[in-house]
Amino acid sequence: MLAQERYEVILEMLQESNIIRISDIVAKLRVSNETARRDLETLQDQKYLKRVHGGAILTDNINIPNLPGTLQSLPKTGISYAEKVTIGKKAASLVKNGETILLDIGSTTLQIAKNLKTIRNLTVLTTSLPIVNELAGSEVNVVVLGGKLFPDDQVMYSPFTSEVFEKYYVDKSFIGCGGVTIAGGVTDYSEYCLDRKVVKAHSSKMVLVADSEKFGHNALAQVCPLACIDIIVSDSNLNKDFIDSCRDLGIEMVIAPLARLE
Numbered sequence: 036m037l038a039q040e041r042y043e044v045i046l047e048m049l050q051e052s053n054i055i056r057i058s059d060i061v062a063k064l065r066v067s068n069e070t071a072r073r074d075l076e077t078l079q080d081q082k083y084l085k086r087v088h089g090g091a092i093l094t095d096n097i098n099i100p101n102l103p104g105t106l107q108s109l110p111k112t113g114i115s116y117a118e119k120v121t122i123g124k125k126a127a128s129l130v131k132n133g134e135t136i137l138l139d140i141g142s143t144t145l146q147i148a149k150n151l152k153t154i155r156n157l158t159v160l161t162t163s164l165p166i167v168n169e170l171a172g173s174e175v176n177v178v179v180l181g182g183k184l185f186p187d188d189q190v191m192y193s194p195f196t197s198e199v200f201e202k203y204y205v206d207k208s209f210i211g212c213g214g215v216t217i218a219g220g221v222t223d224y225s226e227y228c229l230d231r232k233v234v235k236a237h238s239s240k241m242v243l244v245a246d247s248e249k250f251g252h253n254a255l256a257q258v259c260p261l262a263c264i265d266i267i268v269s270d271s272n273l274n275k276d277f278i279d280s281c282r283d284l285g286i287e288m289v290i291a292p293l294a295r296l297e
Contacts, residue, residue, distance in 0.1 A: 038189070041066070041074050049084060049093055056090035070187050072224045072255070076213060077142070080248060081116065118246035118270040118293060123147045125291035126209060126244050126268040130154055134206040137234065138166050140190050140227060141211030143244045151175055160203060162196060162227065164189040178203075180229075190227045197230040201237060208238040212245050213254025217280055220261045222254035231259035240265045247272035261286065 041064055048063065049055050060071035075091045078084050084091040123146020130136055130151060135158040138144045148169045151157060158176040161167060164184070170177050180200055182193030210231070213223040221231070221243060235241050243264045250273060261284055268289045278288050 038074070038077075038187070041070075041187075042078060045074060045078060046083060049091070053093045054090065055084075055092075059090070066187050067226075069224060069226045073188070073213075076224060076254075080246070118248075118272070118291075119143045119146050121291040121293055122244055122246060122268055122270055124150050125289060126242065127151055127154075129207065129242065129266070129268070129289070130157065131206075132156055134158075135160070135203070137161065137200070137205045137208040137210075137229075137238065138163065139208070139210040139229065140166075140188075140225065141244075143211050143246065144209050145169060147209055147244065160200065160205060162191045162229070164191065185227070188225075188227065192227040197233045200229055201233055203237060205238050207240045207242055208234045209242045209244055210234065210258075212243060212249055212258070214252045215243070215245060215250045215261070216253055217261065217277075217284075219253040220257050221259050221264065222256060223258050224255045228258050231263060235259070235263045242266040242268060244268045246270055247274070250274065250277050 044064060045055065045060060048059065057068055057071045060066065060074065061068055075084065075086055079086050079091065084093055119142055122143055126147045127150035132155040138148055138159055138161045140163040144163065145165050148159070148166045151159065151170070152173040152175060158178060159170060160178045160180055162180045162182065167177055167179060179191060180196050182191045182196045184191050212221045215221055241264055247270050250269070261281070264286055266287045266289060267281055268291065270291050270293045272293060273290065281288055
């Protein structure tokens with residue numbers, strides 16, 4: 036089942052009871068706990084629900100479209116999609132002709148990929164199937180780091196994927212996250228993350244791309260401290276105090292102006 040189809044089922048379940056547990060999603064869709072958590076995070080980004088411990092609830096200000104139209108409307112609803120688009124464009128502007136880069140998994144890194152096709156002599160390393168599909172047929176050189184295909188998550192990964200990456204050196208690595216705090220650093224829900232210590236050691240610059248809603252809270256597990264990050268690309272809704280704190284840590288802050296999408 037594709038991600039968008041899972042989202043529709045989750046919203047149908049929420050409409051019935053106004054609350055949903057991760058265990059309900061796992062049982063209904065036969066996916067991992069990690070996939071269920073990530074789906075809820077995505078739907079929260081799109082303003083369809085509010086995450087609570089162990090699951091999610093509907094909130095009073097959320098109006099879910101009548102199904103089955105939800106499936107078509109999900110990818111381009113909510114301010115978060117506009118944030119990801121503008122962040123993707125801004126981050127892509129950091130990539131120069133002739134560079135080699137890593138694009139990690141995630142919806143924001145996919146937006147970066149959409150804006151790379153005119154860059155000359157570019158090589159992209161990735162484990163993301165959507166990014167591979169996006170760049171297929173373009174002049175971008177794509178290196179798939181490999182591993183087992185997890186179709187629910189559209190990612191290729193194995194315990195040895197980070198070891199494969201160790202054979203390369205890249206100009207910039209673009210990573211996403213599930214949460215960011217000063218104390219907790221960069222956190223995520225994904226079990227398919229490349230080892231960030233390896234990524235840092237083999238990258239001239241490590242770039243975190245994240246919309247403003249990811250800042251100020253921690254996700255499931257830390258993937259690296261903020262000290263590992265050279266550049267953060269986010270949107271103009273990001274709290275100024277957080278921007279200043281990151282700059283105090285020596286992190287270059289690149290803020291993309293937000294333009295709402297129709």
